[in-house]
Amino acid sequence: MWVPCKPTERGAVQVALQELDAQGLASKIQPPPITRADFGKVLARQKPTVSKADLEVHERFTEEFGEEG
Numbered sequence: 001m002w003v004p005c006k007p008t009e010r011g012a013v014q015v016a017l018q019e020l021d022a023q024g025l026a027s028k029i030q031p032p033p034i035t036r037a038d039f040g041k042v043l044a045r046q047k048p049t050v051s052k053a054d055l056e057v058h059e060r061f062t063e064e065f066g067e068e069g
Contacts, residue, residue: 001028002028002029004029
């Protein structure tokens with residue numbers, strides 16, 4: 001089993017994931033658990049995908065034509 005770790009950990013071996021895949025060992029890689037802190041980091045650097053102007057267009061459309069469902 002291959003587990004990502006810090007290079008200073010005892011028994012650590014530096015190897016690229018692509019190398020393990022090329023050796024047919026991709027299924028032996030155990031991804032690290034995702035923590036709440038990981039989500040916090042992502043949310044801190046995310047930018048909006050919809051502008052305020054886009055939302056206003058949608059709101060005007062909904063006011064004019066309504067919405068169903």
